[in-house]
Amino acid sequence: MTVDTKEPAGPAAESQEYVDVTERPTVTAKWVRRLAVASIAVAVGLPMLSLVVWSFAFRWNFPNLLPSEWGTQAWAYVADDSSRVVEGLWNSTKVAVLVTLLAIIVGLPASRALGQHEFKGKSAVEWVLMMPIIVPALVATMGIHQIFIRLRLTETLFGVALVHLIPAIPYFVLVMASVFANYGTALEETARTLGANKFRVFRYVTFPAISSGLLVASMFTFLISWGQYVTTLLIGGGTFVTLPLVLFPFLSGANHATAAAISLVFVAPAIIVLVFTSRQLGRESSVMGGFGRI
Amino acid sequence: MTAVALSHLSKRFGNHLAVRDLNLEIESGEMVAFLGPSGCGKTTTLRMITGLIQPTSGDVLFDGESVVGIPTERRGAVMVFQKHLLFPTMNVAQNVGFGLKMAGVDKAETARRVTEMLELVELPDLESRKAHELSGGQQQRVALARALVVRPQVLLLDEPLANLDANLRITMRQLIRSIQHEMGITAIFVTHDQEEAVMLADRVALMFDGVVQQVGEPDTFYRRPSTTRVAQFFRNSNFLHGVRSGNVVSTPVGDIEVDPVQVADGSGDVILSVRPEEVKPVLAGSDAANTVPATVESVIYMGTHTQVVAKIGNSVWNVQTAAAFNPREGEEVLFELPKEHVWIVKDDSNSQPDAVKAS
Ligand SMILES: Nc1ncnc2c1ncn2[C@@H]1O[C@H](COP(=O)(O)OP(=O)(O)OP(=O)(O)O)[C@@H](O)[C@H]1O
Ligand SMILES: [Mg+2]
Numbered sequence: 001m002t003v004d005t006k007e008p009a010g011p012a013a014e015s016q017e018y019v020d021v022t023e024r025p026t027v028t029a030k031w032v033r034r035l036a037v038a039s040i041a042v043a044v045g046l047p048m049l050s051l052v053v054w055s056f057a058f059r060w061n062f063p064n065l066l067p068s069e070w071g072t073q074a075w076a077y078v079a080d081d082s083s084r085v086v087e088g089l090w091n092s093t094k095v096a097v098l099v100t101l102l103a104i105i106v107g108l109p110a111s112r113a114l115g116q117h118e119f120k121g122k123s124a125v126e127w128v129l130m131m132p133i134i135v136p137a138l139v140a141t142m143g144i145h146q147i148f149i150r151l152r153l154t155e156t157l158f159g160v161a162l163v164h165l166i167p168a169i170p171y172f173v174l175v176m177a178s179v180f181a182n183y184g185t186a187l188e189e190t191a192r193t194l195g196a197n198k199f200r201v202f203r204y205v206t207f208p209a210i211s212s213g214l215l216v217a218s219m220f221t222f223l224i225s226w227g228q229y230v231t232t233l234l235i236g237g238g239t240f241v242t243l244p245l246v247l248f249p250f251l252s253g254a255n256h257a258t259a260a261a262i263s264l265v266f267v268a269p270a271i272i273v274l275v276f277t278s279r280q281l282g283r284e285s286s287v288m289g290g291f292g293r294i
Numbered sequence: 295m296t297a298v299a300l301s302h303l304s305k306r307f308g309n310h311l312a313v314r315d316l317n318l319e320i321e322s323g324e325m326v327a328f329l330g331p332s333g334c335g336k337t338t339t340l341r342m343i344t345g346l347i348q349p350t351s352g353d354v355l356f357d358g359e360s361v362v363g364i365p366t367e368r369r370g371a372v373m374v375f376q377k378h379l380l381f382p383t384m385n386v387a388q389n390v391g392f393g394l395k396m397a398g399v400d401k402a403e404t405a406r407r408v409t410e411m412l413e414l415v416e417l418p419d420l421e422s423r424k425a426h427e428l429s430g431g432q433q434q435r436v437a438l439a440r441a442l443v444v445r446p447q448v449l450l451l452d453e454p455l456a457n458l459d460a461n462l463r464i465t466m467r468q469l470i471r472s473i474q475h476e477m478g479i480t481a482i483f484v485t486h487d488q489e490e491a492v493m494l495a496d497r498v499a500l501m502f503d504g505v506v507q508q509v510g511e512p513d514t515f516y517r518r519p520s521t522t523r524v525a526q527f528f529r530n531s532n533f534l535h536g537v538r539s540g541n542v543v544s545t546p547v548g549d550i551e552v553d554p555v556q557v558a559d560g561s562g563d564v565i566l567s568v569r570p571e572e573v574k575p576v577l578a579g580s581d582a583a584n585t586v587p588a589t590v591e592s593v594i595y596m597g598t599h600t601q602v603v604a605k606i607g608n609s610v611w612n613v614q615t616a617a618a619f620n621p622r623e624g625e626e627v628l629f630e631l632p633k634e635h636v637w638i639v640k641d642d643s644n645s646q647p648d649a650v651k652a653s
Contacts, residue, residue, distance in 0.1 A: 186375055187382075189346050192366040193373040194393035194444065204392070208383035
């Protein structure tokens with residue numbers, strides 16, 4: 001795969017025969033892309049904008065285009081301890097990070113095995129891994145609940161992270177297995193014969209090669225955990241609150257301003273993660289398609 | 295520096311025996327070519343020598359000591375693979391320097407040796423390029439440089455010149471040969487091109503279907519192929535059935551005398567063979583010995599010589615004659631089969647190696 005954001009080649013390079021022009025966009029392609037980016041921006045940005053407006057509204061009755069009275073009472077509420085928004089934000093972050101770490105620890109060896117090796121019962125393992133996509137995580141969580149109570153894992157950070165792993169791991173493994181399958185084993189074998197032990201092979205050869213795929217998979221995992229509601233509710237038992245738990249009651253309530261403010265707190269980190277990841281990727285790989293170029 | 299011995303080496307994948315009972319001793323500093331058609335087990339053998347796969351049975355010995363329990367990175371056998379050559383996240387210099395880095399060679403020394411090696415493979419000034427910015431042939435040369443720069447004890451080359459044009463191939467062959475000689479590297483070179491094997495190697499091991507058919511110096515494959523298949527692989531399909539008694543083989547087209555020094559073994563039903571270049575057309579009535587009548591089927595003028603396809607008895611022979619020899623199609627001619635070039639081969643055209651199961 002070639003990338004069009006390559007660093008400029010030095011003078012030595014110019015004398016050689018290889019100059020890659022295959023992916024330099026034409027003028028039309030450029031405009032098509034700008035249009036696409038613009039429409040995405042509108043589709044995502046407009047609702048966001050309305051959320052921002054809502055969050056500062058004090059009174060906003062139907063026919064008016066803008067609120068008739070503005071206020072920061074929603075944000076004051078968000079910042080207040082009694083709302084548990086800050087606590088939820090902190091918990092959500094901790095859980096999502098922990099889930100991502102667990103997914104890497106558990107999922108990386110698994111996806112490597114699935115992507116690169118043939119073994120007995122491989123398709124069975126694949127089926128089991130994909131189950132959470134087919135069967136709602138809720139079903140598994142209800143079963144696990146009893147066991148978690150016995151293990152004293154309910155209402156704990158670790159317990160919630162474990163249960164978030166159920167819906168997250170299939171996506172992580174799907175992405176990473178294809179990364180590993182693509183990457184193959186020949187390079188690692190080459191490195192072995194050149195004197196690198198398994199640890200150094202991973203550090204110098206495997207990891208750099210899979211890192212952009214790993215970033216994508218980790219981002220998916222983070223976002224899946226970030227959005228969990230029912231599983232957190234069941235295992236966290238209402239004691240361990242994450243942002244979706246704080247937000248939910250307001251969505252059906254009448255206090256739109258507060259709901260909008262909490263929604264913004266909920267959405268912002270997700271967007272930051274997405275933008276950061278795609279930026280990072282856009283620099284050196286094409287795994288993310290067009291995201292990085294936005 | 296390191297002698298390599300393969301002893302009763304076998305590898306089974308499922309029920310497929312990829313390599314069976316391979317025995318070969320490679321002297322220190324020797325270059326051996328593994329030659330054979332696709333799928334005959336060449337790569338599998340190299341991978342067993344490196345330790346990337348474990349043999350199903352048998353042993354690999356370096357300097358008389360078994361290395362089967364030693365992990366790949368400590369065997370000191372560097373392999374250049376058939377494909378997927380370079381580390382994609384590293385530039386050319388980092389790729390070439392990888393082995394030195396693993397060996398703990400300091401930076402200045404590494405840089406010096408990398409530059410020197412890149413000059414040898416005719417790729418100066420490319421140090422900062424990434425793998426995907428190189429052509430296939432350039433990548434192959436970088437991979438070669440990366441292996442040679444560590445001055446390995448044992449060098450395993452899996453068709454390392456496959457992507458190169460004819461001129462570069464010759465240059466790189468010479469480069470491999472000279473570095474290998476100079477440093478006394480023990481090398482195994484895999485190829486399916488018999489000319490390359492013959493040009494490059496001290497000895498050739500010809501493999502079919504996981505079995506080594508014949509091992510020897512390059513010319514033995516031309517002058518003394520062990521079987522009909524070996525002969526055919528080296529572009530000789532001139533065979534004549536006969537019955538041998540003493541030094542005479544009686545064939546349907548007359549008696550042929552063989553040299554007892556050259557062809558000591560074999561009696562009863564045998565197959566004679568003479569290479570296309572050694573068959574000589576003679577004039578009718580000449581007093582040459584070992585002549586056979588032949589019917590010309592086709593004549594192709596090749597500039598430097600003439601390629602004649604002729605029928606001798608029931609067999610079709612290829613004969614390479616002087617350009618001046620220009621018979622008509624259908625003409626009856628006489629060919630001399632010089633005694634010193636008559637060789638007896640075993641018939642293995644009907645053997646079904648895949649049906650043979652190793653014990
Ligand atoms: N990992 C594997 N699993 C199963 N079968 C294998 C494996 N590796 C090789 N084989 C089989 O073993 C046989 C020998 O393979 P090998 O790669 O050694 O051939 P080769 O002589 O190197 O051929 P080529 O010239 O095409 O590279 C082939 O029939 C191949 O299909
Ligand atoms: Mg091979």
